[in-house]
C-alpha cells in the first residue's frame with residue numbers, strides 16, 4: 001500500500017469520553033483510499049465508538065478527526081455504514097431488492113414521484129448491479145425474513161454500497177455467521193475494496209477470517225490504539241506494550257492467530273467478558 005494515496009480517515013491525538021470517562025485517547029491513525037482496515041480489541045475497548053466518532057455521532061474530546069477531508073458527519077453519501085447486525089423477523093415480507101433500494105432513497109421509498117421515470121429506472125439499474133455484485137441474484141426477490149443470515153448480510157452490504165461510497169464502515173459484519181459464511185463475506189468485502197476502490201474500516205472480534213485481505217489493523221486496548229500493517233501490530237511485543245502486560249500471539253497449526261494473556265491483568269480485566277477478554281482467537 002503506497003503512502004501517496006489520499007487519506008480517507010485521519011485522526012490525530014483524538015480521544016473519546018463516554019459516561020464521564022475517557023474510553024481511549026492520544027489516538028493517531030490514517031486510513032488511505034482503497035485500504036481494507038480492521039478495528040480489533042477486547043470487548044468494551046471502544047471499537048464501535050470509533051465508528052460513531054467517524055460518523056459524527058460522538059465528538060472527539062481532543063485533537064482532530066477528518067473523514068474524506070471533511071468534519072465527521074459531513075461527507076454525506078460518500079460514507080456507507082453497516083451497523084451491528086440486527087435480525088429480520090422471519091415473517092417480514094419486504095424483499096431483498098427493496099432492502100437494497102432503501103439505501104438509495106430510503107426517505108422516498110414506496111412513493112414514486114411524478115416525472116421521475118428516468119430516475120427510477122436508473123435506480124433500478126443500480127440496485128440490480130449491486131445485487132449482482134454481492135451475488136444475491138438467486139434470492140433478492142425473496143422476503144428478507146426468509147433469507148439466511150449470510151444472504152441477509154450480502155443484501156445489507158449491497159444497501160450500504162448502493163450510493164457508491166468511497167468509505168465503507170462496517171460494525172462486526174461477520175458476527176453470528178457460520179465459518180463458511182464468514183469466509184465468503186470476508187472475501188466479498190475484500191473484493192469490493194479492491195475492485196470498487198472503496199476503503200473499508202471494519203470492526204471485528206476475530207481477525208482470522210479477514211487476515212489475508214487486510215492492509216491495516218487498528219488495535220484498541222487499554223485506552224490506546226496501535227495502527228499499522230497486521231504483521232507489525234499483531235505481535236507479542238506490540239500488544240504487550242498496548243495492554244501494559246505480557247500477552248502472547250500464538251499461531252495455530254492451521255494459521256489462525258490467538259492472543260493469550262493473563263486474564264487478571266488490570267488493564268484488560270475491567271473489559272473482559274465472555275467473547276473478548278484476554279484469551280480470544282484472533283487478536
Ligand SMILES: Nc1ncnc2c1ncn2[C@@H]1O[C@H](COP(=O)(O)OP(=O)(O)OP(=O)(O)O)[C@@H](O)[C@H]1O
Pocket residue numbers: 018019023041042043044045046047048049050205276
Ligand atoms: N453513550 C455512552 N454512554 C456511556 N457509556 C458508553 C456510551 N457508549 C459506549 N459506552 C461504553 O463504552 C464502552 C465501549 O463501547 P463500544 O461499544 O465502543 O465497545 P466495543 O469495543 O465495540 O465492544 P464490543 O466488542 O463488546 O462490541 C462500553 O463499556 C460501553 O458501555
